Amino acid sequence: FGIKTYIDASNLLQRDVGSRALQEADQYRISSIFRGFTTMFDHPFGGLINESYYHNMWLDIGRVAGLIPFLIMTSYSIVTFAHVIRIFFDRTNKARIRYLLLSVYLGVMLNFFVEPILEGLLDFFLIFCFINGMVECYYARQNVKLEVCCESRTY
16 A cells, blocks of 8 residues: 555654755754853844744744844743643643643644744644634633632631
């Protein structure tokens, strides 16, 4: 069925074997991340539209828009991920939802770290924003129920 040929040609096996081209690609990604941090502080207002992307969504925002949008997007990502962590550790939620949300957010965040999302995968980012809106609504409703529950108790 050609399964062995498919596996031998996969990027995962090539990375394991130590393909020189893939090692150079990995080195380029690592150096572009360091370059992204240094140029963000060299150009705090961004404007580096013509420079190649850094393989990191947040650093690409800093490259194009500057330090302040980078900080806003980073804090937004941290807050939304923290809300998913809280939903995950709340045992009153169904296990299926808890694991599904954590898996989706981990997968998306890992993709944000290694891909130029806003320049190459804009639909992916917009769908994630839609999902994130639903999760934030779920989180907010959960906190309202918790506050009402705690206020009704008499001590």
